[in-house]
Amino acid sequence: MTIGTGAVLMAIGAGIAVGCSAIGSGIGVGIVGAAASGVISERSDKFGMALVFTAIPQTQAIYGLLIAILILQSGGFLGGTAGDIPTPVGLVAIAAGLAVGLAGFSAIGQGIAAASGVANTAEKPEMFGKGVVFSAVCETQAIYGLLIAVLMLALTGILSSDFSVTMPVAIGLIGAGLAVGLAGFSAIGQGITCSSGIAATARNPGAIGRSLVFAAMSETFAIFGLLVAILILFGLGLFSG
Amino acid sequence: MFYPARMNSVVIGIHNRWLMDVTSALHEQGELEVLDLKKGTGTEIPQTSFEIPRGDIERIISLQFRYDRILEILEPYEVRPEGVLSLLFPKDSQPLPVRYDTPGDVFQAAHEMLDQAEPVLTTYEALKQNRELQQVTRERIENLNRLAVPGCSLSYLAPAPYTFLVAGWILQESLPLLEAWFRESGTDEIYHHMIQNGQEIIVLCIGTLAMRPRLEELAHHAWFFRITVPDSYTGMPGEMIRTEQNRLEEYMREEESLTAHLISMAESHLTPLRVIREELSIWRDRYEVSRNFGSSRDVIYLHGWIREKDLARLHDVLKNVTGDEFFLFSKPADPEDDVPVRYDNPGWLAPFEILTTTFSRPRYNEIDPTPFFAPAYLLFFGLMLGDAGYGIIIALVGWLLYRGPGKNDAAFRDMSYILICCGVADIVLGTIQGGWFGDLLPRFFHVTPPFVLIEPLYQPILLFQIALIIGTIHINLGILLGLWQNIRDRMYRTAIMEHGVWFILQPAAAVLLVEFFGWMTFSPLVTNVAILGAVIGLLVLFVRNGPMGFFSLTGFLGDWLSYVRILALALATGGVAMTINILSEMIASVHPFMIIPAILFCIAGQLFNLAIQTLGSVIHALRLHYIEFFGKFYSGGGKEFVPFHEHRLHTSGKREEVI
Numbered sequence: 001m002t003i004g005t006g007a008v009l010m011a012i013g014a015g016i017a018v019g020c021s022a023i024g025s026g027i028g029v030g031i032v033g034a035a036a037s038g039v040i041s042e043r044s045d046k047f048g049m050a051l052v053f054t055a056i057p058q059t060q061a062i063y064g065l066l067i068a069i070l071i072l073q074s075g076g077f078l079g080g081t082a083g084d085i086p087t088p089v090g091l092v093a094i095a096a097g098l099a100v101g102l103a104g105f106s107a108i109g110q111g112i113a114a115a116s117g118v119a120n121t122a123e124k125p126e127m128f129g130k131g132v133v134f135s136a137v138c139e140t141q142a143i144y145g146l147l148i149a150v151l152m153l154a155l156t157g158i159l160s161s162d163f164s165v166t167m168p169v170a171i172g173l174i175g176a177g178l179a180v181g182l183a184g185f186s187a188i189g190q191g192i193t194c195s196s197g198i199a200a201t202a203r204n205p206g207a208i209g210r211s212l213v214f215a216a217m218s219e220t221f222a223i224f225g226l227l228v229a230i231l232i233l234f235g236l237g238l239f240s241g
Numbered sequence: 242m243f244y245p246a247r248m249n250s251v252v253i254g255i256h257n258r259w260l261m262d263v264t265s266a267l268h269e270q271g272e273l274e275v276l277d278l279k280k281g282t283g284t285e286i287p288q289t290s291f292e293i294p295r296g297d298i299e300r301i302i303s304l305q306f307r308y309d310r311i312l313e314i315l316e317p318y319e320v321r322p323e324g325v326l327s328l329l330f331p332k333d334s335q336p337l338p339v340r341y342d343t344p345g346d347v348f349q350a351a352h353e354m355l356d357q358a359e360p361v362l363t364t365y366e367a368l369k370q371n372r373e374l375q376q377v378t379r380e381r382i383e384n385l386n387r388l389a390v391p392g393c394s395l396s397y398l399a400p401a402p403y404t405f406l407v408a409g410w411i412l413q414e415s416l417p418l419l420e421a422w423f424r425e426s427g428t429d430e431i432y433h434h435m436i437q438n439g440q441e442i443i444v445l446c447i448g449t450l451a452m453r454p455r456l457e458e459l460a461h462h463a464w465f466f467r468i469t470v471p472d473s474y475t476g477m478p479g480e481m482i483r484t485e486q487n488r489l490e491e492y493m494r495e496e497e498s499l500t501a502h503l504i505s506m507a508e509s510h511l512t513p514l515r516v517i518r519e520e521l522s523i524w525r526d527r528y529e530v531s532r533n534f535g536s537s538r539d540v541i542y543l544h545g546w547i548r549e550k551d552l553a554r555l556h557d558v559l560k561n562v563t564g565d566e567f568f569l570f571s572k573p574a575d576p577e578d579d580v581p582v583r584y585d586n587p588g589w590l591a592p593f594e595i596l597t598t599t600f601s602r603p604r605y606n607e608i609d610p611t612p613f614f615a616p617a618y619l620l621f622f623g624l625m626l627g628d629a630g631y632g633i634i635i636a637l638v639g640w641l642l643y644r645g646p647g648k649n650d651a652a653f654r655d656m657s658y659i660l661i662c663c664g665v666a667d668i669v670l671g672t673i674q675g676g677w678f679g680d681l682l683p684r685f686f687h688v689t690p691p692f693v694l695i696e697p698l699y700q701p702i703l704l705f706q707i708a709l710i711i712g713t714i715h716i717n718l719g720i721l722l723g724l725w726q727n728i729r730d731r732m733y734r735t736a737i738m739e740h741g742v743w744f745i746l747q748p749a750a751a752v753l754l755v756e757f758f759g760w761m762t763f764s765p766l767v768t769n770v771a772i773l774g775a776v777i778g779l780l781v782l783f784v785r786n787g788p789m790g791f792f793s794l795t796g797f798l799g800d801w802l803s804y805v806r807i808l809a810l811a812l813a814t815g816g817v818a819m820t821i822n823i824l825s826e827m828i829a830s831v832h833p834f835m836i837i838p839a840i841l842f843c844i845a846g847q848l849f850n851l852a853i854q855t856l857g858s859v860i861h862a863l864r865l866h867y868i869e870f871f872g873k874f875y876s877g878g879g880k881e882f883v884p885f886h887e888h889r890l891h892t893s894g895k896r897e898e899v900i
Contacts, residue, residue: 052856059857063809066816069823070698078823129599129863136864143809144802150701150812159699206878208601212868220795226802234758 006163007082009090010075014068016097017149021064021104021142028057028111035115039122046122053114053121056135060104063146067100067153074158089163091170092156095177096149099229102181103145109191110138116195120202127202134194134201137215141184141222148180148229155238169236176232183225190218242612245603245879246585247549248574253559256566257541261344264527266562267543271886272551274581278535278544294528297344301525304351308518311358314365315514318500318507336893339516347520354517358510361503368499371492378489382482384468389478390438391445396475398468405453407446407460408468415464416442422462426455515891523887530885546581546882549573576606582879586611592655593618600867601877608726610875614866615662617715621862622663623670624708625810627697628818629690630678631851632671636664649890663859674811678847679818684826697811698819704808712804713747715865716797719873720744726874738785740873742778743797749774800869806861814854821846 036050069078071093076082117131152158152173156165197211233239251273255263267273341347387410388395397406411419419442423433431448444465446456460467474481535542547555552571559567574580582602584594586609593615603609626632639660647654671677675693682688697704720740727736752771755761763771783790821843829839871877 055853055856056860058853059813062813062817062853065820066813069816069820073823129596132860133600133864133867136860137868139861140799140803140806143806146809146812147705147805150808151705154701159701205601209872209876212872216796216799216868217792219799220792223795223799223802227798239758239760 002084003082004084005087006085006090007075007077009087010071010082010085010093011077013090013093013095013097014071014077016094016101017071018061018064018068018101020097020101021107022061024104024107025058025061025064026107027105028060028107028109028114029054031108031111032057032114032118035118039118043122046118049121049125049128050118053118053131053135056114056132056139057107057110059139060107060110060142063142064100064104067096067146067149070150070153070159071096074153074161076161086163086165088165088167088170089156089158091167092152092158092165092173095170095173096152098174098177098181099149099152100142100145100181102178103142103184106138106141106145106184106187109141109187109189109194110135112188112191113138113194113198116198120198124202127198130201130205130208131198134198134212134215137194137212137219138187138191140219141187141190144222144226144229145180145184148176148226148233151233151238152176155233169238172232172236176229179232180222180225180229183222183228186218186221186225190215193218242586242590243608244585245582245605245607245609246882248546248580248583248605248882249549249552249571250574250578251543251545251547251552251555251569251571253543253545253570254540254568255543255559255563257536257539259563259566260531260541261527262562263541263543263559263567264531265342266558267555268523268527268530268885268887270554270558271884272547273543273555273885274546274883275530275533275885276544276546277533278542279533298525298528300348301344301521301528304348304355305518305521305525307355308351308514308521311355311361312511312514312518314361315503315507315511318503319511320504320508336889336891337512337516338895339520339892340895341520341524344524347517347524351517351521354510354513358506358514361506361510364499364502364506368496368503371496371499375489375492375496378485378492381470382485382489384470385478385482385485387438387441387443387468388470389482390443391434391436392477393445394475394477395470395481398470399472399475403450404447405450405456407456408444409446409460409465410438410441410443410468411465413440413442418462418464419444422459431456512891519889519891523889526885526887545885546574547571548583548585574605579880580605581882583882584609584611590615592658595652595655596659596863596866597877599863600871600875602879602881603875603877604879606730607876607879608722608874610722610866610871613718613722613870617870618862618866619662619666620670620711621807621865622858623666624674624711624807625814625858625861626667626854627671627674627811627814628676628678628854629668629671630676630681630847631814631855632664632667632669634664634851635667635855636661639664674815676815676818679815679820679822679850681818681822681843681847684822696815697808698815701808701812704811705805708804708807709801711807712801712869715804715870716800716873717743717747719870719875723874738781742781742785745774746778746782749778800872803869804865806865810854810857810861813857814850817850817854818847821850 032054036054039046039050072078075085075089075093114131114135117127117135121127121131156169156173157163158165193211193215197207197215200207200211253263267275341350388408393408398408423431430452431446433447434445436443446459448456459465470481531541533543535544556569559569582605584591584597586594590611593611596618597603597609597611597614623632626635639657639662643654643657643661647657672690672692673694675690675696677690682690695703695707720743724736724740727733727740749771752763752767753775756763756768779790779794782793786793825839825843825846828842829836
């Protein structure tokens with residue numbers, strides 16, 4: 001069995017998807033985990049609450065894993081039948097990997113927000129719901145990354161093992177992946193805002209609405225990335241069927 | 242149910258001989274929030290404070306303290322069923338049909354019960370003393386064991402006419418300190434003998450009586466642990482060790498007997514003690530609430546809030562207690578006042594109020610979003626989790642919690658109810674997505690799941706479109722509610738410029754985008770109207786918000802695209818579950834013996850996926866409401882309605898049940 005360049009590139013795409021998003025999630029979980037350890041050293045009864053917050057930034061790694069599995073399954077890796085796959089298909093996989101992998105760094109922002117959530121909920125248990133919601137705000141960037149990755153794989157036909165995508169389209173999609181993936185880093189700023197938003201809401205519960213508005217402003221830049229990615233997909237003719 | 246309950250402000254006047262009867266009746270009724278009359282009523286009612294009877298309050302506090310002490314002693318000895326099953330299926334603990342109509346009845350019952358429970362204190366003191374003696378005996382046995390190492394006769398430790406002996410032990414690391422002490426003592430009249438005993442060193446020091454102060458100084462060092470035995474101890478340590486061990490066994494038997502006595506008293510006394518403790522709390526609340534009352538020579542005045550629909554019942558209660566010796570003034574709440582908020586939802590919807598409150602309680606004159614929240618929340622949760630197998634587990638867990646801990650805890654009951662609803666929603670929406678633990682059915686059992694309408698992993702574009710359609714409907718519902726709220730508040734300008742404008746901008750933008758992407762073509766008239774609509778909409782937006790109007794646009798777009806998370810989470814659930822199934826299949830294919838590890842891996846993996854994806858679905862369904870939906874019409878910030886009502890857990894307090 002001949003392994004083509006496309007299959008090799010698909011493997012790299014799967015690696016980027018799961019690797020980058022795992023780095024993001026790892027750092028995010030590390031940040032909130034450190035805060036959680038501090039909390040339970042004083043209040044061991046808060047372990048369950050701290051565990052929930054620690055789990056929140058893990059989602060990005062799951063999205064990365066999902067795209068990696070979809071790529072590997074489409075390429076026949078899971079059945080041991082990866083063969084002579086055209087190069088453009090591999091490039092699309094790399095584009096999808098970049099989209100979801102880079103956007104996975106949003107977990108860092110989520111970790112910053114969740115750390116604040118752990119600390120404030122330890123003091124005020126009624127802050128649990130609000131802390132979780134503020135932490136969830138920073139996941140939007142990862143969802144945009146996942147969306148564009150899925151759209152790339154679905155609209156090029158790769159998900160259904162149709163490998164007819166052309167080289168110009170595949171190279172263009174790398175631009176889309178970079179657009180949405182790099183814009184995902186805006187979640188770090190958003191995480192900082194959310195962290196302060198949680199503290200503000202803990203002091204003044206009425207501040208939740210306005211704090212969420214501040215937090216949502218950082219999301220604007222992720223929307224720019226998403227829009228550019230969608231326009232690239234559109235420009236490459238993927239929406240016209 | 243779309244607004245909080247309508248409230249009335251009330252002022253009540255009663256003849257002062259009815260004070261405790263009316264207070265008790267209102268407490269029992271539990272529908273009136275009592276306000277401090279000194280802060281004003283807006284009427285001509287005199288605002289002289291009411292003097293509460295200090296003697297009774299002090300008596301209650303003193304009794305509560307004594308009951309707390311006894312309960313604190315007995316509760317650790319209560320025999321509780323252990324294990325998960327007992328947590329999920331707790332024994333029914335029906336409240337007892339007990340009530341006391343006067344403080345005198347409670348005091349009498351409280352004192353009678355205290356007399357009965359007096360042995361608890363004496364037994365507990367005996368137990369404490371027993372444990373102290375056990376501790377002393379154990380230490381003594383340890384020291385005798387140490388003295389047995391050098392074979393030192395105990396009579397040597399007794400005072401002698403010419404010599405003074407100090408026995409003790411030090412830790413290995415303290416040896417340099419001891420050696421330094423010997424060097425610094427500057428005398429050769431102290432003989433010492435050291436024997437290694439594990440990590441310790443046994444030290445015997447003897448000198449003439451003149452050396453006694455120096456030797457006692459040694460014994461006072463923190464690193465030197467002196468061994469002393471009663472003067473009556475003689476002979477070799479081994480003999481005394483046996484005596485002490487016999488004594489220790491005797492103490493332990495006594496401890497067992499005392500503990501058994503406490504367990505038996507816990508079984509017989511805890512319930513009546515808790516009942517009386519609860520009654521004392523209730524009567525204390527009744528006395529303390531009267532701090533908020535006002536009084537004139539013969540009349541007691543109360544001021545508070547009550548639901549409009551409870552007014553008639555309040556009137557009946559006052560009439561039943563006082564005959565006609567009362568007056569009741571009421572007026573509908575003015576929304577400008579600080580009116581407390583009580584939800585007004587039917588029973589099946591009420592548990593979801595907790596999710597609204599988590600964000601913020603509605604203000605008095607604001608829409609209560611709970612009726613809109615609940616169905617949309619279940620829809621989003623079901624679509625996001627999208628696995629009927631997981632739905633069954635969630636519903637089952639919810640039911641077990643509802644039947645178990647939910648029986649005695651209202652908050653737990655509400656959460657369990659929500660969990661059951663979420664599970665059912667997931668079963669329905671997971672079935673139409675074909676998710677049964679991912680692709681477990683077709684992969685391992687070659688069964689095609691029934692009733693499948695959409696498969697997220699294979700039709701992501703369709704689910705993407707559905708998510709955006711749902712988002713459009715949800716956001717527009719929010720805008721519509723905001724529009725309605727502003728119109729109701731006669732804020733027409735805000736209604737048009739903040740909410741109405743989106744009903745111009747959205748269709749105009751839709752026409753222009755559809756045309757731009759080439760999905761459809763429209764007549765020039767439609768296009769021109771859309772351009773005009775877009776221009777007018779943008780103008781209104783920027784006139785209203787200034788440069789921040791730009792963020793309104795991106796914010797709206799962001800809110801809309803945010804609903805794509807429905808697709809993302811549905812894909813994640815199905816994708817990860819499929820991955821677990823694929824890996825399980827790979828493990829099982831290695832060797833027939835690997836089937837069992839493969840099954841265990843599959844179960845563990847599916848449980849992990851269930852936990853992590855349920856958490857994600859709960860959080861993101863909440864987020865779509867709190868940020869995208871509430872942001873369009875809801876701010877909250879209402880004050881909670883806190884009625885004056887009895888907190889009964891151990892007693893029913895119902896007159897008709899009391900025998």
